[in-house]
Amino acid sequence: MRLQLTLLALILAFCSSVADANDHNDKNKKTITKKEAVSLALDKYAGRTLKISQESQFFVVRILQPDGRIVDIKVNKKTGEVNKD
Numbered sequence: 001m002r003l004q005l006t007l008l009a010l011i012l013a014f015c016s017s018v019a020d021a022n023d024h025n026d027k028n029k030k031t032i033t034k035k036e037a038v039s040l041a042l043d044k045y046a047g048r049t050l051k052i053s054q055e056s057q058f059f060v061v062r063i064l065q066p067d068g069r070i071v072d073i074k075v076n077k078k079t080g081e082v083n084k085d
Helices: 002-027 032-044
Strands: 048-054 057-062 070-076 083-085
Touching: 032 048, 032 057, 032 070, 032 083
Parallel strands: none
Antiparallel strands: 048 057, 057 070, 070 083
């Protein structure tokens, strides 16, 4: 019985260390590039790119739309989610 408990404790410790390693890898995932942010923004809002700037968690893509309006589009650096500012 004692041997089984020891083996169970070792297995749980191993699984925990594997889970921690996976969490660490998730934090190191690559963020999207400026070029990818522009592509994602233009997929959702047609037009011509005027400017790209960076905020802590977003790229801001300024687009001149075909009707002459200018819109700022926020693209999340980690998820690629696109939102109109």
